[in-house]
Amino acid sequence: MKRWGWAVLVAAGCWVGCGEGGSLPGQGDKPAVTNPDGTVTLPDIPAGTGGEDGQPALTTLWPLTRGSSWTYRIKDPSKGTFEKRVEVLGEQVVPExxxxxxxxxxxxxxxEEMSWQLELDxxxxxxxEEDRKQGKVSQVTTWNPATVKALSKPQALDWSYTSDIRELTxxxxxxxxxxDKTYVWRxxxxxxxxxxxxxxxxxxIRLERKRGDKVKPDDDRTYWLVPGIGKVKEDGERLEELVSFDIQKP
Structure with a gap:
């Protein structure tokens, strides 16, 4: 696994977990997915997958420029139809x-869901990722290594990557x-x-995610990603379709 060697680390004197996120009370000696030095192991993405990180906002499949936002219409079999708004808040210290x-x-x-994301190869x-209800953290999910979320650079048809992770909730x-979970991206x-x-x-680009360690259709996802815009549609557990977007320049 690749350790965070080129990361932007916190300035000296900053407390572990001093970001904008929260933490759950009474964690004590609960199992953790961070390393002893406070870093998170990053996955080994195959060489040549991505070139340079920080794709320009007009070409990336997953814009992460501060202030960018998207509104999605969601059709959920159990919760009905509603909207979700996603906004990039910018760089923060990842709690803990x-x-x-x-x-x-x-x-x-x-x-509300708050997640901390990075472009990697x-x-x-x-x-x-934190789930929040009425302003309080109700659930925290972390991964070792960090789990793949999407592509930031277009790939050729049938490109695939297998991700083995430990998920702690x-x-x-x-x-x-x-x-322990295995996901296959294609x-x-x-x-x-x-x-x-x-x-x-x-x-x-149509990107599929399936479980590689078991047959579990509920975990299958299909994403449609457009350069310069990001996710325009997602299907799987529920249907998400883009209603509006506002992408900020770098």
Whole structure:
């Protein structure tokens, strides 16, 4: 696994976990996915996958420029139809680590999700995610190594990557889940045409994610990503379609 050797580390004197995120009370000696020095192990993405990180906002498949935002219409089989707003807040210290990453806030009715993401060799990985209800952290999920979230650079048809991770989930009632998972990512389509409430896009990449360690259709996801815009559609557990977007320049 690749250790965080080129990361932007926190300035000397900053406390571990001094970011904008929260923490759950009474964690004590709970299992952790951070290394002894406070870093998070990053996955070994195959050489040549991505070139340089920090793709220009007009070409990246997953814009992470501060102030960028997206609104999605969600059709959920159990919760009905509602909207979700996603906004990039910018670089922050990742709670309970000595690292910085891009904070992304997702707001839904009665729930918020804050995740910390990084571009890595043509992909985007998540280091931590918090579920929040009524302003309080209700669940924290971390991964070792950091888990792949999406592509940031277009890839050829049938490109694939297998991700083996340990997922640690902590709930506010003290419940702890510690699981090993394998995900297989594959580019299943290129230059596809996708129509959403935000318009018709003719150059989408279709990215699929499936479980590699077991057959579990509930975990399968399909994403349509468009250069310079990001995710325009997602299908799987529920359907998400882009309604509007505002991408900021670097």
């Amino acid at each position: 680590t000595t690292m910085k990453a891009i904070a992304v806030l997702s707001t839904q009715p009665n729930k 043509g992909t985007v990985v998540r280091l931590r 902590r709930a506010d009632d003290g419940t702890l889940e510690d699981k 580019v299943a389509g290129v230059n596809e045409t996708v129509t959403t409430p935000a318009g018709t896009f003719t150059n989408a």
